[in-house]
Amino acid sequence: MLQWFRTLSLRNKLVLTILICLVLPSIVSMNVSNFFTRDAVRSQVADNARQSMRITSQIVTGQLKNMVYMMNFIQFDEELQIPILSLSHVNDTTTIGDIFQAKLTINKRITTVNSTLGNMNVTLLLPNGQYVSSYTTIHFDPKSFLEKEWMKEVNQVKGYNVHWIGTELNYNSESTQPYLLAAAKPLGLNGTTYGYVIVGLELNVLQNLFAQYKENETMVIIDEHGRILVDQDTSRIGTQFANYDQLPTEEGSSFVKVAGEEYIMQSNQISPNWKLVSMAPYKSAAQQIESFRKTDFIIQFFFLILFAVVLLYVVRTLTKPIAKLVQTVVRIESGQLSERSNISGGDEVGRLGYVFDRMIDRIELTLFENKREQELKRKAELAMLQAQINPHFLFNVLNSIRLKIMMKGDEENAELISSLSALLRMTINRNNEYITLHEEIGINEHYVRLLNSRHGDRVVLRVSAASDTLLIQIPRFLLQPLIENAYIHGLKSKAGEISIISRIVEDGRLQVEIQDSGVGMTPERLLELRNHLEATPILPVVEEASSPSLSGIGIHNVFERLRMIYGHRFDYDIASSLGHGTQIILLFPQQPEKEV
Known part of the structure; x- marks a missing residue:
């Protein structure tokens, strides 16, 4: 397989590589994504179900709180206490008018509050048989509540607690609802019960809420024994909840299987003994997320194909001039030097083709010049031998x-x-490119001696070189251009002193100083000289050009040589003032940069 890949052309290699790099990661990514997002999808579905359950639970709890509020209102409202107590103490002296007035006052207060809370059937029942109700009692006697089994449990309620009775047959003859969700609490004073409050909530309020869920979803309220209290299907009220044994041990959600299908079961405690339970098929709950994932997969696949087509077109466009360049190289290799690729463009391939063509032009020119040079060289060899x-x-x-x-x-x-x-x-x-400092000083002593003989002026060369610096290797003719510069520009070709001083500084570098006792420079001329030495190598300054040095290099080229040899470890300083001469200080390592 590897051998076959090597035999492919560059274009085919690029195409195959691009396809592999596009398709393979996408396939792996999709499979890995499906594997790792499976739990995330389940978690998301569970979170969505919990969010929906939380909203429903808040509404149901709000209805139950309204029932509690109504009972607490009757128990603690100051305006109701007097008429309620007067009814509970009816005797032979109490007139029918007094009883009617007390009931009217109580009923008016209850109706006012009930109108704001919803359609609840409220009953105030006194042990002496007196009662007040918010519903018609033509076909129902509220005193029958005293004979109910759950009244024993109501009498056992302590403090401000409420007894949640559960589902009761609707005793309001004007209502079409068959059942009520009922709760009761005793009214006590100084440890004595003087009445009872029974509140019944019609189930249509909650059934309408549960009806918002889909047909295959279940939403019920059950008691502590698993009996259904509220359900969309009225026929199931009072029956046992089929999946009661699979409820989560605590509030939350769980995944259960019913008849081979997976469901998400939610449970919320809405009263001390009642729970709100929902069951929704996992498949339908995850349908929206799965649909989104499928859409995402289709979009990714579409763009994958689109990118592959675009990349293949771009690869073909880019490799076409390269293939043409290869063909040109093959023809040139066979000896056809007149061949040219003629590739143009602003990208790298275009510049490569242009540079390649110019390179072949220069090769042809070089071959021609070499041939001509060899002819001229043969003609000049005899003359050179004779003149050597x-x-x-x-x-x-x-x-x-x-x-x-x-x-x-x-x-x-x-x-x-x-x-x-x-x-x-x-x-x-x-x-030899390098000589010792001792030899370099000796050469400059000879040079100064020849200067004195030539010009007749007495130039004194003073040398103060530390003994540990004399054998250090330095570049040839390093000091001669500086001595010549000091003589011509510092002493103005007249008598004076030039000093060479050397020492090893603290960082181990060699320091060489060239001083003259000449005319010096103004600050402006010194700044101009510094700028010239820092600039890119160009033609020497006017003063140097007027008097070329013996070695053929000027002070600027001396500094450039030191920069190239020693790199960033080379430093220098120039100090000068009018009438006090000039001092040039060179600092460089004892070994050149390439040998460090």
Whole structure:
């Protein structure tokens, strides 16, 4: 497989690689996403169900709170206490008018509050048989409540608690609802019960709420024994909830299977003994999320195909000039140097084609020039051999002249010839790029001696070199251009002193100073010189151009040489003032940068 891949062209390799890099990660990503999002989807579905359950629970709890509020209102409203107590103490002296007035007052207060809370059937029942109701009692006697089994439990209620009775047959003859959700509490004073409040909530309020759920979803209220108190289907009220044994042990949600289908079961405690329970098929609950995932998959697949087509087109466009360039290279390799790719464009391939064509042009030109140069070289070889003078012959002749002059007693001129011979030997000998500081100082002593002989002025060269610096290797002809510069521009080619000072500084670098006792420079001229030395190498300054140095390089090129050899570890400083001469300080390592 790998061998087959290697035999493919660059274009086919790119196409295959792009397809693999697009399709394979997408397939892996989709499978990994399905695997890792499975639990996330279940969690999201459960969260959605809990959110829906929370809203329903709040509404149901609000209805139950209204029932409690009504009972507490009757128990604690100050305006009701007097008429209620008067009814509970009816005797032979109490007139029918008094009883009617008390009931009218109580009924008016109850009706006012009941109108704001909803359609609830409220009954105030006194042990002496007196009662007040918010509903018609033509076909029902509220005194029958005293004979109910749950009245024993009501009498056991302590403090401000409420007894939740559950589902009762609707005793309001004007209502079409068959059942009521009932609760009761005793009214006590000083430990004595003087009455009861029974509140019944018609189930249509809650059934309408439950009807908002889908047909295959279940929403019920059950008691502590699992009996259904409220259901959309009235026929199931009072029956046992089929999945009571699968309820979560605590409030929350769980996944259960019923008849092979998975359901999400939710449970919320809405009263001390009642629970709100919902069951929804997981498949239908997750349908929206699954639909979104399918849509997302289709969109990703569409863009995958779109990107693949675009990339294949771009690859074909990019590789076409490369293939053309390869064909041109093959033809040139066969000897057809006149071939050109003629590829143009602003991208890298276009520039590569342009540069390649120009390179072939230069190769052709170079071959032509080399051929011509070889012809000229052969013609010049004979003339060069005839004109060549052996440098050793020149040194031997100069030494012979020096010996003859010394034999005649002219030691001064003999010394001058010796200095010229030494300086000429060092100038011609290009074998060694570096010499010791001691040798460099010796060359400059010969150079100053020749200057004094040539110009007749007495230039004194003072050397103060530390002994540990004399054997340090430095670039050849490093100091001579600086000595010449000091003589020409500092001393103005007149008598004076030039000093060479060397030492090792604290960081281990060699410090070499060149000082002159010349005219110095103004601050403006010093700034101009600094800017010139910091600039990109260009033509020397006017002063240097007017008097070329013996070595053929100026002070600017000296600094450039040191920068190239020692890099960032080379530093310098120039100090000067009018009438006090100039000082140039060089700082560089004891070894060049390339050898560190």
